[in-house]
Amino acid sequence: MLADRDPTPCPTCRLHGWLCLCAHAPRIATRASLLLVVHVHELGRTSNTARLLTLAVRDATLVGHGGRETPADLASYVPAGATPIVLFPGRGARTLTPELVAVLPSPLALIVPDGNWKQAARMVKRLPLLAGAVKVSLPSRAFQGSALRRNRSGHMSTYEAVTQALGVLEGETVAGPLLDFYRRATDRMLLVRGKLNFGDVYGGIDGRRSEDDHPSC
DSSP states (O other), X not given: OOTTOOOSBOTXXXXXXXXXXXXXXXXXXXXXXXXXXXXXXXXTOTTOOHHHHHHHBTTOEEEEESSTTOOSOGGGGSOTTOEEEEEOOSTTOEEOOHHHHHHSOSSEEEEEEESSHHHHHHHHHHSHHHHTSEEEEOOTTOOOOTXXXXXXXXXXXXXXXXXXXXXXXXXXXXXXXXXXXXXXXXXXXXXXXXXXXXXXXXXXXXXXXXXXXXXXX
């Protein structure tokens, strides 16, 4: 490993120091507020993408759930007067479309339970704010940006799902930069794991040439 490739994780984006992408965060301002309720078992995972959303979306809030310090009242994180909608494709969820958005009282607060299916389902059932909110699911043909690297498993990360939802709520001017940032992040993760060549990293690596040797981290 070269001396300038610091493997110490950035405390914010969690990538190796030499791969830190905090400077590339778009800090998108959205009309809808964003609240991420993340199960504590997911918070420590390097693959968790909810933390990236707090970098990419201005004023996004992340709250841990399932630990001793879980807030008693999540409603305090929702702006006064906002209509909460929960992104969870369970029974009774309504497809998130511009037509649905048009009939919901604005402003909106997008709330996203982040965990495995059972954990997310429990949050939606047991947390009063989520239980009483409008449940929405993504449309079958949700917004897609050209920068998105498709997931071969067919599954969608929390970051991708939120970006798809914000694409419906606020359009390409919001979703496009978010997808661009996500592609930068995932390519750097793949690089560290040896699954992507240095020269193939989307956007390149700050101040480094594509012909550099692969990292041995």
